[in-house]
Structures are given as C-alpha cells and as structure tokens.
Amino acid sequence: MKLKILVGITMSLLLLALPAAASDYTLGVFGNANEDDTINMQDVTYTELIILEYRDETELADSKHDDKINMQDVTQIELIILGKEKEITILDTADRIVTIDKPLEEIIVLNRNIVEMMRSIDVDTDKIVSVSSDVLGKEVFFPEFTDCPSVGSARSPDVETILGFEPDAVFIYATVMTEDWVQEQLEDAGITVIRLDCFVQETYIEEANKLGYIFGKQNGVDRFIEFYECCLDDVGDLVEDVPDDERPDVYIERYKPYSTTGSDTALHQLIELAGGKNIFGDRPEGYIEIDAEEVIVRNPAIIVKQSYIRGEYGYNVDDPAGLKDARDEIMGRSGLSEVTAVANGDVHLIFKEITGGKHFITVGYFGKWFHPTIFEDLDPQAIHQEYLTEFQGLDYDLNEHGVFVYPPLEAV
Secondary structure, eight states: OHHHHHHHHHHHHHHHSOOOOOOSSOOOBTTOTTOSSSOSHHHHHHHHHHHTTSSOOOGGGOTTOSSOOSHHHHHHHHHHHHTOOSEEEEEOTTSOEEEEESOOOSEEEOOHHHHHHHHHTTOOGGGEEEEOHHHHTOTTTOGGGTTOOBOBOSSSBOHHHHHHHOOSEEEEOSSSSSOHHHHHHHHHTTOEEEEOOSOOHHHHHHHHHHHHHHHTOHHHHHHHHHHHHHHHHHHHHHHTTOOGGGSOEEEEEOSSTTEEEOSSSHHHHHHHHTTOEETTTTOTTSEEEOOHHHHHHHOOSEEEEEEOBTTBOSTTOOOTHHHHHHHHHHHTOTTOTTSHHHHHTOEEEEEGGGSSTTHHHHHHHHHHHHOTTTTTTOOHHHHHHHIIIIISOOOOOTTTSOOOEESOGGGO
C-alpha cells in the first residue's frame, strides 16, 4: 500500500512539473528551477523532483545558493512566491551572482534608466538616497530628485561619498558607463552592487522582472510589461507582411557626422522592427565610422539622425530650433543633395533621450517615417503620453511641452 501511495505522489509531481513554456529568455533568479521566465509553483514541484532524482539538477534550483539542493530550497522558492523571502540571489546583466538582503530600504542608483524602470514598475523611489549627476541633470523628467544629493557621474562616481551613505545596495550599469573599478571598490567595502542596464531591448523585460523580485513588485512588472509588449507588437504586426522590396533603405546617423551602426546594435534592431532596412546592416561591427561616399553609393531613401544637443533632452525643450539646425546641416552637406532621402526631404531628427530606454516609443516614430500609410492610425505621441502619465507618474502634457522629433509628425 505504501508503495502505491509513493508512486501516486510521484506521478502527481511529474504531471505538475510540465516542461517550462517557451520564452525568449531564462529569468536569472535563483529559485527559477525549471528555467523559464517566472517563479511559481512549478518551480517548487520541479525542485522536489530533483530531490527525488526524477529531474536533473539545474543551477537556478539552488535557490539558497549554497551548492546544495534540498528542502530548504523548496521553502525558499515558496517564500519568493509569497514575497516573504529574507534574501534573494540573482544573476545580474554582467553575469555576476549577487545575493541581496531584503528588504532594501536605502539604495543609491547611478544608472538613470534603472530609476526610470523603478517608476515604471511602481517601486517607491523614496528608497533612493542618492543618484548620479545624470539624474540630477534631467530635472524635468526626474523632479523628485531636485534636492537629492549627488555622488558624481555614473561613469566615475565619488566612492567615498557613496560609502558615507552606508547604502543597502548600489545599482550601476552593466555594459556601459560605469567602470569596473567602481564595483570593485564598493564590494571591497562590503557594499552589495547590482549591475543592470534597463535600456537594451534583449534584456529589458528580464531586468524589469529582476527588479520586480528584488523589490517585491511583480504586479507592477506585469502591468508595465503588458504595455511595453503591446507597443512593440503593434508595430511588428503592422509590418510583418511587408515584402522586402517595399522596406525602405535607411541610413541612421548617430551624434556626429557619418557615425552609424552595423547589424549588432539596438538601433539596427529598431530599424528592422519598424519595417526598414539598415543600409549598413551588412556590417557586423556594431557602431562604426563611415564616409560620405559610402552613404551616397548606398543611396538611402530615409535618413534618421539620433541627435544630441548639450543641455537639451526633449522634455526641457519647447523650441525645435536645435533639431531644425541639425536637419538643415544634413540637407546642406556637400555631395548628399542627390541622395534620395535628401532630394525627397525624408530626413528626420530624433533626440537620443528616447532612443534608449524608451525604444518602445522610438519604434513608433520609425514606423510612421518608414511606412506612413501603414502606420496612419498609430500615434507615437499618445503612446509616449500614456507612458509618462501611467508609468512615470509625471504631470507633463506633450501637447504643450517637449520636442522629440523634427519635422513634427503632422508635417511629415
């Protein structure tokens, strides 16, 4: 009889531990035993099956991160599901295993994109005791930090000042901006360092989820990700059936003349997602320098300039003069007058501010420029406004303030 009961229990567990649903990524949080994109009761069951030797061990099943998989891991996963765990271990975007004591009450954030993501998923930014100068320099977008002390730039902060705050954790960039020595000095002083980007499309959703588990805001994550995915899916669905020969050739220029992108970048992906073809998409190097002759030979139908104007970031600008001047410079360049984009006036400026962490807004503008008929009913400004109001908590009216693209869409 006991054998029959044991077999019955085991079969029930096997049925519960169905294969993880296919997803675009594996959530790098220890406790995600079945290596899908969330932590739920399937992970509890999966871990129990590992203990019973019915499943192979996975790294993330070791939720306590003590090199053992046992019932303590099952308990930890259950606590994570309930939001009552005392610590959580993640694999951050720099591929570092980080154990975080919870709750985090006083933190320092050097990466302004993380601050923005925290607001998107409804994390209380009062937890932030200090920020980088990059945040303070955008007082219109981050008004709550006007009186917040700075610890210097994101790239090279004042570590001694950071240590003086005795923070529970410091959040820094994973792949750009912050130098490795910052992490090393902070960790040597016993500070928990978490490295996330929160602007790269490939890691954006996973990082939102990691922050959700760190701060216990999974409901906020779910709400924001639904909005985010709708923004991208709406564009992708509209151009899905556009044949290759109807996708315009696009030259995208970064901050200085003839600095562009090959295939291995977020900007390239946004061009493709919006139904365009990057004229330098055959170059795999990432960001590259080219010359005017190469642009002339490849003859783009559309030119997009990712503009950077010192002191301006769109939200603190009501006059488009800076973007207009940048467009006029392109239109007047020697040798480009015969390029199709210039001849037809299909030259568009967009502030760098919304091409990174706000890429889900940028792709709507790209779609309007690349396929104005297909995207006739899409309103990127309305999407932008919803983001600011519903997810950033800002009292900011885009009908009255802000310049992000030029020429304005109604003039296209």
